[in-house]
Amino acid sequence: MAEVLARVREIKLFIDGHYRASSENKTFEVYNPATQELIANVHEATKEDVDRACQAARRAFEEGPWRTMTVKERCAKVRRMAEIIMERREELARLEALDVGKPFSVAYEFEIPRAAHNLSFFADFIEHHPSEMYPMEEEFLNYTRYEPVGVAALITPWNLPFMLTTWKLGPCLATGNTAVIKPAEPTPLTVSLLGEIAKEAGIPDGVVNVVQGFGPNSTGEFMTTHPEVDLISFTGETSTGKAIMKNGADTLKRVSFELGGKAANIVFEDADLDKAIPTSIRAAFLNSGQVCLAGSRILVQRSIFDEFVDRFAAAARQLKVGDPQDSNTNMGPLVSKEHYEKVTSYLQIAESEHSTLICGGKRPELTEYLKDGYYLEPTVFVQEDPHARICQEEIFGPIVTLIPFDTEEEALQIANSTQYGLNGVVWTDNLQRAHRVASKVRAGTIWVNCWFVRDLRVPFGGFKKSGIGREGGHHSLEFFTEAKTICLALR
Numbered sequence: 311m312a313e314v315l316a317r318v319r320e321i322k323l324f325i326d327g328h329y330r331a332s333s334e335n336k337t338f339e340v341y342n343p344a345t346q347e348l349i350a351n352v353h354e355a356t357k358e359d360v361d362r363a364c365q366a367a368r369r370a371f372e373e374g375p376w377r378t379m380t381v382k383e384r385c386a387k388v389r390r391m392a393e394i395i396m397e398r399r400e401e402l403a404r405l406e407a408l409d410v411g412k413p414f415s416v417a418y419e420f421e422i423p424r425a426a427h428n429l430s431f432f433a434d435f436i437e438h439h440p441s442e443m444y445p446m447e448e449e450f451l452n453y454t455r456y457e458p459v460g461v462a463a464l465i466t467p468w469n470l471p472f473m474l475t476t477w478k479l480g481p482c483l484a485t486g487n488t489a490v491i492k493p494a495e496p497t498p499l500t501v502s503l504l505g506e507i508a509k510e511a512g513i514p515d516g517v518v519n520v521v522q523g524f525g526p527n528s529t530g531e532f533m534t535t536h537p538e539v540d541l542i543s544f545t546g547e548t549s550t551g552k553a554i555m556k557n558g559a560d561t562l563k564r565v566s567f568e569l570g571g572k573a574a575n576i577v578f579e580d581a582d583l584d585k586a587i588p589t590s591i592r593a594a595f596l597n598s599g600q601v602c603l604a605g606s607r608i609l610v611q612r613s614i615f616d617e618f619v620d621r622f623a624a625a626a627r628q629l630k631v632g633d634p635q636d637s638n639t640n641m642g643p644l645v646s647k648e649h650y651e652k653v654t655s656y657l658q659i660a661e662s663e664h665s666t667l668i669c670g671g672k673r674p675e676l677t678e679y680l681k682d683g684y685y686l687e688p689t690v691f692v693q694e695d696p697h698a699r700i701c702q703e704e705i706f707g708p709i710v711t712l713i714p715f716d717t718e719e720e721a722l723q724i725a726n727s728t729q730y731g732l733n734g735v736v737w738t739d740n741l742q743r744a745h746r747v748a749s750k751v752r753a754g755t756i757w758v759n760c761w762f763v764r765d766l767r768v769p770f771g772g773f774k775k776s777g778i779g780r781e782g783g784h785h786s787l788e789f790f791t792e793a794k795t796i797c798l799a800l801r
């Protein structure tokens with residue numbers, strides 16, 4: 311594995327079953343966020359390259375065997391992709407840790423197996439999905455077919471590159487669509503391998519294409535305006551979702567968006583703190599807080615506030631910040647210089663808003679090797695005003711805010727006071743309160759006495775500015791297919 315990490319890679323585009331250079335030989339550089347060392351030179355897809363990828367995906371959809379083969383045969387190939395991913399698990403986890411700066415253990419234990427599961431789950435789900443049937447007395451019989459839509463643009467962010475791309479690719483392929491994928495520009499490594507993994511699994515050329523590049527005036531924009539793209543599944547920032555929607559409007563593209571979040575993690579006085587504190591630590595600092603589901607606003611009932619602050623801060627101080635490749639590391643760096651500057655700008659904002667710094671707020675002391683990495687200690691603030699910017703804006707870093715509340719009504723008001731509504735968390739031993747609060751928080755997923763437990767059958771997505779549509783189970787099936795009704799006269 312040392313060799314996997316040592317070399318500077320050249321990452322090409324994967325179009326129509328082959329690696330290709332950028333048509334203008336344009337490349338950009340990618341750096342290890344833990345050290346600032348160069349790790350890859352990446353070919354940027356020009357308008358001509360994106361056109362090639364979209365045309366290849368269109369041909370593979372219209373002419374190739376992919377759409378017309380039996381669902382059993384198609385899903386077997388998607389399942390084979392999952393097996394190959396697990397065969398390459400260590401390599402993929404090492405690359406994800408190198409590229410994103412996340413701990414290798416998190417990539418190896420959670421994200422790469424989840425990526426494989428994203429493919430195998432949807433292969434099983436789609437293969438065994440029943441059709442609807444509506445008999446009309448004895449005269450007519452209606453039944454429904456779910457047919458693929460066409461060419462899908464799958465655009466993903468840098469925080470969970472491989473996991474989130476496969477979350478989209480699984481249902482896209484199992485239902486018979488073809489794909490043009492674009493990972494985020496700071497983290498192209500693992501996703502760049504998906505084309506070759508699909509090819510090895512026996513998926514025909516042109517079905518899975520991977521292009522690389524930036525968003526506005528670059529690859530992302532060329533994809534979302536391309537006339538051959540029928541649908542777009544996007545995860546990322548809310549403002550990017552708006553731009554993509556505008557770009558796709560002229561050609562009436564179908565969209566599914568999973569956007570930002572600012573989850574309220576509500577801790578009532580009857581909560582079991584021995585469970586609430588370690589899980590709230592994970593919810594705040596997993597992947598250096600770069601998770602859209604992060605519990606970045608912790609609302610704590612005033613009667614237990616001081617105890618919670620002390621115990622939470624003590625647990626935050628215990629986290630080992632360091633080299634992502636070291637198996638003892640709990641938290642790595644932030645993903646890039648640009649993002650580090652954005653996240654650390656909130657330290658000044660918090661100060662100007664009179665937040666109280668409880669712990670963190672500075673670079674940790676690290677070895678010489680990591681001296682240039684984009685590191686920030688796990689940082690905890692207390693803020694009484696839930697309308698302060700650190701309580702409202704998605705910081706997307708290891709900065710968490712503790713906010714006291716007195717009553718259930720007040721907790722709900724605070725929880726619902728942001729523009730986001732992706733998820734929420736409730737800690738209580740009172741079953742009635744759990745149901746009541748869960749029903750009143752305006753968000754797509756509410757975890758009660760747990761966090762980030764994922765069953766891929768359930769709807770996943772956001773209220774308000776956290777997204778449009780739902781993916782997961784039959785929601786993904788509906789997004790990636792056209793439902794067709796066939797009505798047969800029986801007499």
Ligand SMILES: NC(=O)C1=CN([C@@H]2O[C@H](COP(=O)(O)OP(=O)(O)OC[C@H]3O[C@@H](n4cnc5c(N)ncnc54)[C@H](O)[C@@H]3O)[C@@H](O)[C@H]2O)C=CC1
Pocket residue numbers: 465466467468469492493494495523524525526527529530531534545546547548550551553554568569570571601602649652704705706
């Ligand atoms: N899941 C989430 O909720 C995520 C939220 N974010 C938030 O977004 C902020 C910025 O992160 P970015 O990676 O820059 O997110 P982003 O939303 O700008 O980028 C996500 C993807 O969209 C592409 N993209 C950007 N502009 C585009 C356009 N006009 N047309 C088509 N594609 C476009 C990017 O190249 C990337 O592949 C973070 O600081 C964080 O607050 C970032 C990652 C994930």
Ligand SMILES: O=C(O)/C=C/C=C(\O)C(=O)O
Pocket residue numbers: 467469470474477545568600601602603764770
């Ligand atoms: O479990 C999922 O499907 C998604 C998890 C996390 C994100 O979408 C994110 O952080 O962007």
